[in-house]
Amino acid sequence: MALITRIFGKGKPSIVGTERFRKATTPVEDHPRPVRAMVYREASVTYESGYVRKGIVLDYSDTGVRLRFQTNEGLPRLVTLNARSVGxxxxxxxxxxxGSEAGLKLLG
Structure with a gap:
């Protein structure tokens, strides 16, 4: 009996609050993703410092792109994207x- 008490404890089970239950069962609004066009076109990003880095556009939509670079360098938070080949x-x-891929969201 002492072993069971050590494993499971002595107290009564705690009551789960209704807020926790409600939060777990609340449906999440579903937002459809924009349609993405699959391509393999050259692009570049320019850092604030003026450094230009070339990459490849893997897919894009009106709101952003997915790029692949040659190396795994970290990107700054904001860049200037130039992917004229896909407009x-x-x-x-x-x-x-x-890794070497990044998702960019166009601002404005």
Missing amino acids: VQGVAEVIWQK
């Missing part, structure tokens, strides 16, 4: 980066 250019925010 996308302007200031972009780096949303995610994993």
Whole structure:
């Protein structure tokens, strides 16, 4: 009996608050992703310092692009994107980066 008490404790089970239950069962609004065009075109990003880095556009939409670079260098938060071959250019925010790939969201 002492072993069971050590493993499971002595107290009564705690009551789960209704707020926790409600939060777990609340449906999440579903936002459809924009349609993305798959391509393999050259692009470049320019840092605030003026450094230009070339990459390849893997897919794009009206709101952003997914780029692949030759190296795994980290990107700054904001860059100027120049992907004229797919008709996308302007200031972009780096949303995610994993290895040599990055997702950029166009601002404005």
